[in-house]
Amino acid sequence: MDYQSLANANTWSAIAPEIALGLLALGLLVLEIVLPRAHHRLIPRAALVGQLALLAGLLFTISRDAGFHGASFGGLLVHSGIGDAFRVFFLLTSTLVTWMGIGALERQTLPRVEFFHIVLVVTGAMMLLVQSHHFVMLFVALETVTVGFYILVSYFRSSTSLEAGLKYLILGALSSAMLTFGIVLLYGVAGNKALPGASANALGFDALHTFLTLNAGNTVAIIGMILVLCGVAFKVGAVPFQIWIPDVYQGASTPITAFLAVGSKAAGFGVLLNLVTQVFPVGDSVLRHGLVFVAGATILFGNLAALTQRNTKRLMGLSGVSHAGYLLLGVTAATYPAAKWASGAVVFYLFVYMAASMAVFGVLSHLAKTDDAGLETDEFVDLGKRSPLLGGVLAVGLGSLAGIPPLAGFIGKVLLFIAAFQAGLYGLLGVAIAGVILSIYYYFGWIKMALFEFTRVVPREPGALELEIRAMPLGGRVTLAVLGLATLVLGFFQGPVSQWLNFG
């Protein structure tokens, strides 16, 4: 291919949302220089408004079916319906993180604008990541996300925040190194002209898929695939790469914990879905057995470790590990031809998980103390009585995470389990159901602490463990109510959403 035809493949309009995000991020920095210091409080709000406008534009484009689909930039990116769904997902996530960040940063004496700048840059990189169709693109986008998160995790510069940042840095860099080595091995073996199906474009997903299908038993290729999957497994927090999760979630500030729990995990699953359904021929190979085993171990580990957890941020982290396990179940099912629609179920579950998690993290972020080290579940006593909105939204969010009908989390889990059933993963299905039952224990322990008075064994003297509840601005109350309502409504009525997410 000559350079002229390569240049013609640069369809800039195809990545308009990502470019707009990048420009918005740069615009924030410009505003900080241009605006007088007294107006700097407006900059985060400008970020919020910009993201909402972009979200509206994106939804409008999707509803008119006017977006660009197909390959762009010489095959570096491939745009499809699932990519659009992930774009909306990441934009919603970053909007909610920005909203939480405004509240959290008001209690700190820290530079503000860079926080929102990095959130936007990371969001744009996540969008490119799930649409990448070439390993160089995937690597660069993934590293942009990861390096951005190093900064965000340590942003609050407290002793715990920096410790969490260091732990995330070391384990993140370790997983990046494994991913890189895996990519290089795949490149080396798929470009080897002595093997059938060797390609000059060995880093592109299509050529690689052809090669890997023709050389199913090649040892170097299998090692490469496993190393790449290990790098991605770190992102989603699958066993045995979940060790960083509790510490980093606890040390990071609550908005960033939410961003990690929802955004980073979803980005990992977007890549994983791409890799196992389009690039790696999972077949009946060691990879499939590995996926099944890791999914089961992740579900069990997350739920068992969360059982005894009292710190709410660690609890959300460990229960998030179990949700990664359910999602892995869906991803594994999607590799079977009988359950191809499982990709849509995974994305639906991600949306449901976002609504519920963001509701819980929104409440946590609002109640957080200045050090933001995470509250104990005992401190939520009487929350429902003292603030019905916060208590109600917390209960709806946790109930949805636990998968209680009629909340959305129930439907999400049912769809994943049906997919697993159709794929014939009966053993894994049993493990997942056992995991759901275990999870009811710790989620409901927290709910009853917040809502029900009669469960208190020892009468509490007034003032002990009293949590300070700040007044919440109207926008925050509306956002929390919308998150709670979305969780309720999606439980009853999935019509247009399930139609949109039907990727076949």
Next chain:
Amino acid sequence: MSALPLSTLLPVIATISLNHYIAVAGMLFVIGFIGVLLRQNTLVIYMSLELMLNAATLAAVAFSRYNGTMDGNVFVFFIITVAAAEVAVGLAIIVALFRKRHTVQVEELGTLKN
């Protein structure tokens, strides 16, 4: 000792096969991995991580030469760029943490645990 002239070195280099390069890269990768797992000093861990990335770089260049495509060489530029960004952020975090705690030993950084 005087340096060997290039004319005597080239035949020697030509006898180094792809397998030698990949073996060295694999060893570097494993040494780095073990270093990350076993060392206690954060800076040494960081050096081990760089060693793993360099292993990938070496393998990429060797494969690129052997396969006769430029993609591997181009990928190396991206690896180096990303590694530089990672080091810039990583060292900043380590320095900031050292100012707070006066230590970079992993065993003394255990505030966050169950």
